[in-house]
Amino acid sequence: MNARSRVNRRQFMQYVAMGAGAAALAACVAPGGAPAGGGAAQSGGAASSGAAAGASQLEIFSWWTSGGEVEALNALYDIYKKQYPNVEIVNAALAGGAGQGGNMKALLETRMQGGQPPDSFQVHLGRELIDSHVIPGRMEQLDDLYASEGWNDVFPKDLIEIASYEGHPWSVPVNIHRSNVLWYRPSKLEAAGAKEPPKTWDDFFAIAEALKAKGIPALAVAEDTAGFCGHEFENILVATLGVDGYRGLFDGKTKWDSEGVTKALETLNKALEYANPDYLSTSWGDINDRYVADDGPAMMIMGDWTHGLLKSKGFKDYKWAPAPGTEGIFIVLSDSFGLPKGAPHRDNVVNWLKVCGSKDGQDAFNPLKGSIPARKDADQSKYDEYQLGAIKDFGSNTLVPSIQHGAAAKQSFLNDYDFATNDLATNHDVAKAQDMLVKAAEDAGFGQ
Ligand code: GAL
Numbered sequence: 001m002n003a004r005s006r007v008n009r010r011q012f013m014q015y016v017a018m019g020a021g022a023a024a025l026a027a028c029v030a031p032g033g034a035p036a037g038g039g040a041a042q043s044g045g046a047a048s049s050g051a052a053a054g055a056s057q058l059e060i061f062s063w064w065t066s067g068g069e070v071e072a073l074n075a076l077y078d079i080y081k082k083q084y085p086n087v088e089i090v091n092a093a094l095a096g097g098a099g100q101g102g103n104m105k106a107l108l109e110t111r112m113q114g115g116q117p118p119d120s121f122q123v124h125l126g127r128e129l130i131d132s133h134v135i136p137g138r139m140e141q142l143d144d145l146y147a148s149e150g151w152n153d154v155f156p157k158d159l160i161e162i163a164s165y166e167g168h169p170w171s172v173p174v175n176i177h178r179s180n181v182l183w184y185r186p187s188k189l190e191a192a193g194a195k196e197p198p199k200t201w202d203d204f205f206a207i208a209e210a211l212k213a214k215g216i217p218a219l220a221v222a223e224d225t226a227g228f229c230g231h232e233f234e235n236i237l238v239a240t241l242g243v244d245g246y247r248g249l250f251d252g253k254t255k256w257d258s259e260g261v262t263k264a265l266e267t268l269n270k271a272l273e274y275a276n277p278d279y280l281s282t283s284w285g286d287i288n289d290r291y292v293a294d295d296g297p298a299m300m301i302m303g304d305w306t307h308g309l310l311k312s313k314g315f316k317d318y319k320w321a322p323a324p325g326t327e328g329i330f331i332v333l334s335d336s337f338g339l340p341k342g343a344p345h346r347d348n349v350v351n352w353l354k355v356c357g358s359k360d361g362q363d364a365f366n367p368l369k370g371s372i373p374a375r376k377d378a379d380q381s382k383y384d385e386y387q388l389g390a391i392k393d394f395g396s397n398t399l400v401p402s403i404q405h406g407a408a409a410k411q412s413f414l415n416d417y418d419f420a421t422n423d424l425a426t427n428h429d430v431a432k433a434q435d436m437l438v439k440a441a442e443d444a445g446f447g448q
Contacts, residue, residue, distance in 0.1 A: 058348040059090040060337075061108055061121035063101035066285060068308025072369035076174075079364060080355045087348050092118055095285070098226040099418045100124075100405055105132075112138050117340035119349045124406025125162050125173050125334035131410035133338070134170045140339040141168035145350065151357055154375045162407070163336065171338035172357040175371035178390055179303045179331035179402045180235050180323040183291075183310070187317055188216055188298035197299070197321040201239060201267050204299075204324045208274035211298050219271055220300035221279035222287035226422035228279075230414070231404045233268050233421045235301050239325025240264040243398050250408055252447015256438045265430045272425055280426060288313070303333070303405065307386050308370030320386055330397040333405035334374060409444060416440030 058080070064073045070093075077089050097103035101122070108121055112133070123129045133139050146152050146169050152160065155173060163169045184197045192211040198204035208218035222228045238246045241260045248254030255261075276282060276290060276297050288306070290296045292315045300306065301323045310318055322329070337356050343349045355361045362373040363382045372383070372391045380388065401407035403417060420436035423429070 056086060056345055056348060057088045057090050057119075058345055058352055059092050059118040059120075060352070061092045061094070061104060061118040063093065063095055063104040063122065065093050065095040066288075066305075066309055067312030068305060068310075068368060068370055071312055072308060072365045075364040075368055076355055076361055079358075079361055080352060083355070084348070084351055087345075087351075096225075098422075099230070099414060100227060102225070102227070105411070112136075112340065115342060117342055117344075119343045119345050120337045120339065120352055122335055123171060123338060125159070125171065125336045126401055126407035127410045128406025128414075129163070129171050129336065129338065130165045131412075133340075134165045138341055139170050140341055141170055142172065142339065142353070143168050145172075145353060145357075149354060149357055154359075154377050155357075156374075156376060159334065159374055162334070171336035172353045173334045173336045173374035174356045174362060175335050175366050175369055176374055176390075176394055177303050177305060177333050177335065177369075177371045177405070178393070179231065179333060179405060180238065180301075180326040180329065181304050181306070182299055182301050182321045182323045183306055183318050184299045184321065185291075185296075185317050186319055192216065192298070197319070198324045199321075199327065201236070201271075201324045205270065205274075207298075208271075212274060216295075217276040217297040218274035218299055219276075220287050220291045220297035220302075221272065221275035221425075222282040222284045223279050223422060223425045224281050224283045226418035227404065228284055228287075229268065229272075229421040229425045230418045231303070232271065232301055233264065233417075234331065234403045235323040235326060236264045236267050236271075237261070237403075238329055238331060238400060239323065240267065243329060243400055246400055249441070250446050256441040257434060261437065262430060262434060265424060265433055268421070269424060269428055269430055272428075292317075303402075304370040304386070304390065306370065308368055311370070311384075312368070328397055330393050330399050331402050332394070332399050333402040333407045335371075409446075413440055413444035413446075416443065 062073060064070060077091070080089065094104040094107060097106065108118070111117055117138070123133065159173055160169055163171055163173060182197055188211070189197065189207065192207060192214055194207045194210065198207050211218045221232070237249070240263050241254060245254050245260055249256065272279070282290065288309055291300055292310070292313060337353060339346070339349050339353065359375060359377060359379070362375050363379050366373045367382050367384065367387065372387055372394060380391070383391065403409055403414060406414070417437065417440055420433045420440060423436060424433035
């Protein structure tokens, strides 16, 4: 791996903020049509039951429908309901589709373009927020709220800058997630003679071979729609290119047709040989059930919402380590909520954002979500062993932004990137996938 000069939060922020000019030229994102399928918006869940008829509402869009996510969101709703008992929360959570929140993002885009925004919606801090919603002029800036709530002092400065465009913050970060975590089942690794999780991809393949001999898939993969392999690939890109090489992918310094990217694609292609063989018909939701099954895969590379999910299942036979080749690096993403222009219940949204940014809110949400708080003053007694480690790493590791989860690049690039990695997973044609990535990077105008 390349030398890892410690990149501080400021440098990380500068990286994420970079390209805003080019991005301004970019058309905004997702397909305008209706979502391809999936669930419907639901009213309330636990949080809205008992709301008085005719009460004022608060409609919240998210793609949080899995274990850990639901409980965490409900914890925020519970706090809100206590403070604002007359407001009915309409929980418009929508799962499914290609990429993270694919269906939700498509529906959101339709509503936003049609001038019918939900009151507030989950959005990744970084390019997803800025390019998809701020530059098109559909959000209200939040300077006053940041000032009145004291957030300028409690959120890391660099995080605020990621939330900012033209000097104003545009959403409220509710958490910090880590993308590059290897979740492993010690009992399965031991069965294959491995006492430690793999530190490098070479280690990974050695262990994977031993697992194969025992009939155990090494890697859990769910690629029935595009997205999961995009997550694996960002982890492999960081491991292969190192911090500087990875960062350079988005400012034109690292070429997408370079050997390093070829090598990373080859690594992903090879890793898929050790995945659950039905990964092309396995969904993101299903893979978690498979992972905890007695005959499930030994390892999974996925963000730490997986921790929230496994905890919500009461599953205990797992441990964690940085994804192979990424020790000392924290691939970061953050979920946030903002205030769309024309939100039907503006005052209710402002109060919602206050809850999202509050210490109580973050300390209720994050222990369940698997993430760590965005605030610096969280009550650490509320967090578990994994999360305390993540809090420490967030403060000391080199931070790089996630592609798959909206921090590094705009949504239009992410869509193309997911198609390319899905194509690799389907056709195993490294050259073709690389051509698709090169074209995607050109279209995104990286470095221009
Ligand atoms: C991420 C999101 C997480 C979690 C995950 C699961 O993009 O930031 O909060 O929901 O997707 O799909």
